[in-house]
Amino acid sequence: MSEYDVVVVGAGISGIAFAHRAASAGRRTLVLERGDRLGGCLHSNRLGSGYWFELGAHTCYNSYANLIDLVVSAGLTERLLPRGEARSRFDVLTGEHHRPLTQAGILRELSWREAVASLARGVGRGRRDETVASRFSRLLGARNYREVLRPFLTAMPSQDPDRFPASGPGSLAFVKRRRRRKDFLRSFTVDGGLQTVCESAAARAGIDVATGVDVRAVLREGDGVAIETAAGDRYTARAAAIAVDAPAAARILRRGFPEVANGIARVGSVTFETLGVAVRRATLSVPEAAFIVPKNDAFRSVVTRDVVADPSWRGFAFHFKEPCSRDAKLRRAAAVLGVRAAALEGVTEVTRVLPSPTIGHGEVMRDIDRALAGGALAVTGNYFGGLSIEQCVSRSIGEWERVAAHALPGGA
Numbered sequence: 512m513s514e515y516d517v518v519v520v521g522a523g524i525s526g527i528a529f530a531h532r533a534a535s536a537g538r539r540t541l542v543l544e545r546g547d548r549l550g551g552c553l554h555s556n557r558l559g560s561g562y563w564f565e566l567g568a569h570t571c572y573n574s575y576a577n578l579i580d581l582v583v584s585a586g587l588t589e590r591l592l593p594r595g596e597a598r599s600r601f602d603v604l605t606g607e608h609h610r611p612l613t614q615a616g617i618l619r620e621l622s623w624r625e626a627v628a629s630l631a632r633g634v635g636r637g638r639r640d641e642t643v644a645s646r647f648s649r650l651l652g653a654r655n656y657r658e659v660l661r662p663f664l665t666a667m668p669s670q671d672p673d674r675f676p677a678s679g680p681g682s683l684a685f686v687k688r689r690r691r692r693k694d695f696l697r698s699f700t701v702d703g704g705l706q707t708v709c710e711s712a713a714a715r716a717g718i719d720v721a722t723g724v725d726v727r728a729v730l731r732e733g734d735g736v737a738i739e740t741a742a743g744d745r746y747t748a749r750a751a752a753i754a755v756d757a758p759a760a761a762r763i764l765r766r767g768f769p770e771v772a773n774g775i776a777r778v779g780s781v782t783f784e785t786l787g788v789a790v791r792r793a794t795l796s797v798p799e800a801a802f803i804v805p806k807n808d809a810f811r812s813v814v815t816r817d818v819v820a821d822p823s824w825r826g827f828a829f830h831f832k833e834p835c836s837r838d839a840k841l842r843r844a845a846a847v848l849g850v851r852a853a854a855l856e857g858v859t860e861v862t863r864v865l866p867s868p869t870i871g872h873g874e875v876m877r878d879i880d881r882a883l884a885g886g887a888l889a890v891t892g893n894y895f896g897g898l899s900i901e902q903c904v905s906r907s908i909g910e911w912e913r914v915a916a917h918a919l920p921g922g923a
């Protein structure tokens with residue numbers, strides 16, 4: 512048993528951003544992570560040769576103001592890398608046929624006849640509680656949405672985007688542009704991969720990290736909290752932050768904070784499998800592109816490392832729709848890339864859980880926040896404002912300020 516000011520459960524960007532704020536305010540902070548590395552969805556697969564490619568998030572923008580503050584504070588400013596020319600190219604895949612497509616080309620794919628007719632009928636008829644499918648079908652036409660836009664929107668949340676709210680909490684809208692930092696690259700990553708952000712931010716003084724710790728429950732203890740692990744260890748703290756995926760958060764809070772847990776249990780989620788592979792550049796002939804977007808395939812999208820080109824290697828993360836065997840994934844990846852399976856190196860499989868918000872998500876979030884008000888428990892993650900890294904960091908900062916004001920003498 513050990514006493515900390517703050518215990519954070521989950522070492523993804525949400526947990527690390529929370530921990531970084533707490534430690535910056537002079538609070539003794541412990542981060543408990545179930546896996547064997549920091550980063551969560553910021554997962555940079557690193558080969559012995561020094562080459563890396565992303566299995567999860569891949570892009571940050573200069574509108575990510577809070578993330579940029581974290582990057583600067585973690586001493587990473589000099590390690591930011593621009594995402595190069597390939598970032599604006601997609602590769603549309605039909606069967607084994609690759610067709611490179613620029614963003615301008617996507618506009619040419621639209622049926623303008625259908626778009627004009629739909630716009631004439633659809634403008635001004637929107638509702639606040641519209642889904643993505645209904646808004647874009649209304650504005651561009653059902654075929655334009657289904658055939659052109661949908662495959663690209665599917666690539667972003669790695670799931671079916673149809674039922675996502677078109678706007679507001681949980682929507683696919685990224686962060687508002689007015690906060691753009693013109694002194695930073697418009698679209699960037701970090702040398703070593705985005706996981707580096709979590710690793711460097713966690714390395715600051717005042718943060719202890721324990722990996723391989725599966726947290727089972729967070730309970731009330733006096734004015735503070737107690738944290739129980741699967742191994743039977745117990746930690747106490749003045750405050751705790753739960754920064755894990757929604758199903759895990761609901762499980763961890765069920766006994767100690769049932770009202771919060773019930774709210775979180777209403778958040779939908781999807782689980783999907785990713786296969787990461789690296790291939791020697793000389794053996795590959797598929798065109799360079801930021802994404803490979805299939806018309807209809809076993810996977811939803813492939814995210815490449817072509818945006819930060821390397822002279823020797825190319826890297827690919829295949830995000831599959833349904834669980835399937837490693838062999839089936841390898842066979843499909845080899846066929847798409849036009850190489851033998853033996854040419855695939857750095858092979859890594861991961862399973863991810865992402866939120867799947869639907870209409871009414873804002874009300875669910877408000878219920879959770881009402882249940883949290885005034886307590887020593889913070890809950891953060893990608894199921895509040897939205898999926899993006901910046902929205903995770905923003906939620907963590909808001910939660911840190913709230914909990915510090917209520918539960919910690921001296922506040923934030």
Ligand SMILES: Cc1cc2nc3c(=O)[nH]c(=O)nc-3n(C[C@H](O)[C@H](O)[C@H](O)COP(=O)(O)OP(=O)(O)OC[C@H]3O[C@@H](n4cnc5c(N)ncnc54)[C@H](O)[C@@H]3O)c2cc1C
Nearest residue numbers: 521523524525545551552567568569570726892893899900
């Ligand atoms: C394929 C993909 C591509 C993406 N691309 C982008 C992008 O380009 N730009 C962007 O802005 N966003 C992107 N996102 C979204 C963004 O990366 C995520 O929403 C964000 O990183 C989630 O961070 P998080 O800390 O909330 O959760 P997670 O990253 O899921 O971290 C949660 C952590 O909690 C740990 N954990 C779970 N249960 C327990 C437990 N019981 N005990 C202890 N630890 C536990 C997990 O192991 C994990 O490390 C992408 C996401 C994915 C999956």
